Amino acid sequence: MAGLNIGIDLGTTSVVIYVQKKGIVLSEASVAACDTDTGKILAIGNMVYDMIGRNPDSVTIIRPMKDGVVSDFSIVQSMLTYYIQKICGNKMFKPNIVICTPSSVTNLEKRTILELAISSGAARACLMEEPLAAAIGAGVDVSKPSGVMVVDIGGGTTDIAVLTMGSVAVSDSIKTAGNVLNEDIVNYVRRERNILIGENMAESIKKQVGCAYLREAEIAMNSRGKNYITQMPCNFEISSTEVYLAMREKLEIIGNAVRAVLEKTPPEMSADIADRGIYLTGGGALLEGMDELIYRKTGIKTKVAEDPVNCVANGLGETMRSFDKLRENGYFFRTGDDIQSYTREHEDLM
Ligand SMILES: Nc1ncnc2c1ncn2[C@@H]1O[C@H](COP(=O)(O)OP(=O)(O)OP(=O)(O)O)[C@@H](O)[C@H]1O
Numbered sequence: 001m002a003g004l005n006i007g008i009d010l011g012t013t014s015v016v017i018y019v020q021k022k023g024i025v026l027s028e029a030s031v032a033a034c035d036t037d038t039g040k041i042l043a044i045g046n047m048v049y050d051m052i053g054r055n056p057d058s059v060t061i062i063r064p065m066k067d068g069v070v071s072d073f074s075i076v077q078s079m080l081t082y083y084i085q086k087i088c089g090n091k092m093f094k095p096n097i098v099i100c101t102p103s104s105v106t107n108l109e110k111r112t113i114l115e116l117a118i119s120s121g122a123a124r125a126c127l128m129e130e131p132l133a134a135a136i137g138a139g140v141d142v143s144k145p146s147g148v149m150v151v152d153i154g155g156g157t158t159d160i161a162v163l164t165m166g167s168v169a170v171s172d173s174i175k176t177a178g179n180v181l182n183e184d185i186v187n188y189v190r191r192e193r194n195i196l197i198g199e200n201m202a203e204s205i206k207k208q209v210g211c212a213y214l215r216e217a218e219i220a221m222n223s224r225g226k227n228y229i230t231q232m233p234c235n236f237e238i239s240s241t242e243v244y245l246a247m248r249e250k251l252e253i254i255g256n257a258v259r260a261v262l263e264k265t266p267p268e269m270s271a272d273i274a275d276r277g278i279y280l281t282g283g284g285a286l287l288e289g290m291d292e293l294i295y296r297k298t299g300i301k302t303k304v305a306e307d308p309v310n311c312v313a314n315g316l317g318e319t320m321r322s323f324d325k326l327r328e329n330g331y332f333f334r335t336g337d338d339i340q341s342y343t344r345e346h347e348d349l350m
């Protein structure tokens with residue numbers, strides 16, 4: 001196919017773009033700053049991240065992806081159009097794009113993502129389930145007739161899938177992932193300490209001292225917030241045990257969801273998973289003790305993939321090496337016309 005081949009991991013927290021033969025060329029926060037009155041986009045990506053919680057009333061910060069799906073079409077479209085133009089420059093042919101979706105999305109949501117890719121400048125677009133791409137990016141051989149489990153813990157969704165012969169056999173996607181853990185930390189600090197902290201501070205606490213399984217030796221860090229009662233700025237210390245307690249309920253939900261998928265998995269594949277283990281990908285896999293939590297819940301050895309944040313984009317890049325293989329596994333590129341005619345002929349596009 002003519003044109004550049006591009007893989008896009010369109011995540012709730014970040015957009016990562018892989019260009020064939022180059023690798024990952026872009027990794028930007030999925031966030032935009034807009035003029036509150038006119039709605040005009042003022043800035044997108046990483047430069048907006050530091051504005052979160054520091055924006056004046058005239059600027060609204062928008063996260064256009066929610067729980068792994070598009071919640072503000074026009075902003076995501078503007079973001080992708082800008083990134084695609086930046087990557088393709090004045091190339092004569094439009095690019096072919098493989099883009100990922102969480103494993104449980106509706107046909108309407110799939111169609112929205114396809115339309116988004118085309119309207120943002122793709123000649124053809126193809127969808128791939130996020131956990132499948134994550135597994136490939138983690139270097140797992142998914143082509144064999146042997147079950148393997150991948151748990152991708154992102155910002156908006158935790159995708160749990162059992163893969164075999166290049167496809168998803170059993171899966172679930174829950175909306176409990178990194179972002180709700182941040183919210184739990186904000187709520188805990190307000191409730192237990194009477195201190196208000198912002199989203200970014202909660203995220204930094206989670207990364208520095210958070211844990212999914214109690215650390216053997218407790219650690220602590222100094223942080224800053226605003227006293228809820230006096231309304232004055234204050235410093236406070238927070239320990240890993242407190243952060244664990246703040247997040248415990250949601251961590252339990254993630255662990256139970258992994259168990260539930262294993263319970264639904266046919267026995268032969270369960271046995272394969274017990275041999276091959278469970279792979280953790282996505283930024284949430286970096287939370288200290290996440291592998292231990294899943295191991296304790298399932299009794300199956302659990303590994304955090306190398307470079308978990310980029311597994312999906314690397315996996316999309318890997319699949320683009322062989323379009324024949326993609327087609328064999330039922331992944332087809334659609335043009336804008338295909339999408340329109342499929343929409344008319346079949347309600348279920350995919
Ligand atoms: N070191 C770390 N410890 C704990 N959590 C982390 C760490 N690094 C990143 N995260 C969390 O990982 C999440 C982002 O992961 P990722 O980039 O895989 O999400 P995404 O692909 O944008 O989201 P989704 O797949 O849900 O749409 C954030 O919630 C972030 O706080």
Ligand SMILES: [Mg+2]
Pocket residue numbers: 009011012130152154155282312
């Ligand atoms: Mg993701």
